[in-house]
Amino acid sequence: MDDFPTIRAEALAAIEAAGDARALDAVRVAALGKSGRVTGLMKTLGGLPAEERKAFGARVNALKDEVSAALDVRKGLLDGAALTARLEAERVDVSLPVRPERSGLLHPIGQTIDELCAVFGDMGFTWAEGPDIEDDWHNFTALNIPPDHPARQMQDTFYLPPRADGTPTVLRTHTSPVQARTMLDPEVKKMLADGGALRIIVPGRTFRVDSDATHAPMFHQVEGLVIERAIHMGHLKGCLADFCRAYFEVDSVPLKFRPSYFPFTEPSAEVDIGCSWKGGELRIGAGDSWLEILGSGMVHPNVLRNCGIDPDIYQGFAFGMGIERIAMLKYGIPDLRTFYDSDLRWLRHYGFSALESPSLTGGLSR
Ligand code: PHE
Numbered sequence: 001m002d003d004f005p006t007i008r009a010e011a012l013a014a015i016e017a018a019g020d021a022r023a024l025d026a027v028r029v030a031a032l033g034k035s036g037r038v039t040g041l042m043k044t045l046g047g048l049p050a051e052e053r054k055a056f057g058a059r060v061n062a063l064k065d066e067v068s069a070a071l072d073v074r075k076g077l078l079d080g081a082a083l084t085a086r087l088e089a090e091r092v093d094v095s096l097p098v099r100p101e102r103s104g105l106l107h108p109i110g111q112t113i114d115e116l117c118a119v120f121g122d123m124g125f126t127w128a129e130g131p132d133i134e135d136d137w138h139n140f141t142a143l144n145i146p147p148d149h150p151a152r153q154m155q156d157t158f159y160l161p162p163r164a165d166g167t168p169t170v171l172r173t174h175t176s177p178v179q180a181r182t183m184l185d186p187e188v189k190k191m192l193a194d195g196g197a198l199r200i201i202v203p204g205r206t207f208r209v210d211s212d213a214t215h216a217p218m219f220h221q222v223e224g225l226v227i228e229r230a231i232h233m234g235h236l237k238g239c240l241a242d243f244c245r246a247y248f249e250v251d252s253v254p255l256k257f258r259p260s261y262f263p264f265t266e267p268s269a270e271v272d273i274g275c276s277w278k279g280g281e282l283r284i285g286a287g288d289s290w291l292e293i294l295g296s297g298m299v300h301p302n303v304l305r306n307c308g309i310d311p312d313i314y315q316g317f318a319f320g321m322g323i324e325r326i327a328m329l330k331y332g333i334p335d336l337r338t339f340y341d342s343d344l345r346w347l348r349h350y351g352f353s354a355l356e357s358p359s360l361t362g363g364l365s366r
Contacts, residue, residue, distance in 0.1 A: 157173050255274075
């Protein structure tokens with residue numbers, strides 16, 4: 001009896017009809033499994049006359065190969081269809097993150113630094129940086145605060161273990177050490193000697209042992225430094241007035257220069273801006289109140305000398321302000337500690353679009 005055509009036709013039809021991997025596997029077992037029909041043909045081999053066995057065996061093997069190949073083809077098709085279905089079902093909507101309620105926001109500190117860069121960049125300042133772990137010399141001594149001088153007590157310093165060579169180190173208490181680092185740079189000296197001017201701002205982290213609603217042990221400052229021939233206090237005043245108008249986005253801001261003391265500037269002044277507190281709301285630019293926003297002054301000749309710059313040829317001014325503080329004033333943020341709570345609700349309230357960079361022409365804080 002020759003079952004070949006029937007077995008072949010039925011197996012191929014069943015393969016064609018299998019709708020998924022499971023059904024196909026059942027077809028495979030029914031044809032090629034231990035008690036499958038094709039396997040069953042092989043089992044009849046022993047009962048055949050010796051001269052027929054070889055040809056019969058070859059036919060069974062050919063049938064086995066044909067069915068296997070058909071199974072493979074069908075499996076490939078079914079797998080492909082299953083993958084497509086899965087991809088359809090698991091589709092990721094990549095447009096989701098840019099929907100307004102999902103978009104990332106810039107932290108007010110980053111935003112404020114970008115605004116500072118836009119304002120001072122427009123006045124010809126470039127950006128400089130220095131290390132958070134500073135050596136005692138750059139943080140204090142170079143800035144005219146000798147070891148054991150009482151002025152060191154003005155800053156509540158975090159002291160770190162000395163370096164291997166004995167150099168005392170601290171977490172920098174202000175961004176002012178970057179003044180010294182920049183003035184000591186031979187490239188800067190050459191640029192000054194060629195008649196150029198040094199104008200830098202230094203935004204960065206600073207540290208003091210201090211914590212309340214308006215102080216945190218880690219906070220940010222921006223330092224400003226200008227060194228040039230024939231620079232005087234008038235330039236400092238004009239520069240800060242321009243800055244305040246641009247940063248606070250108002251037409252005029254009354255400024256008060258209050259005599260003060262910093263070891264690294266002489267004369268020194270703290271700067272207050274005019275404001276009002278009508279109905280509990282702070283308005284900058286007019287009114288009968290004053291708010292302190294920064295420290296400033298003419299760079300002390302000792303600082304210039306410590307950094308190898310001749311105070312008889314060059315003068316300079318410097319200022320330093322707290323970035324949290326000016327962000328709080330501009331954006332009405334009441335508590336400095338909330339800047340570092342990493343509370344997403346806070347960020348959604350005070351954060352800024354990551355897609356709009358501050359610019360003087362396009363609007364600083366649009
Ligand atoms: N470094 C000073 C401080 O942290 C601020 C300052 C900078 C004052 C530059 C004058 C000039 O208090």
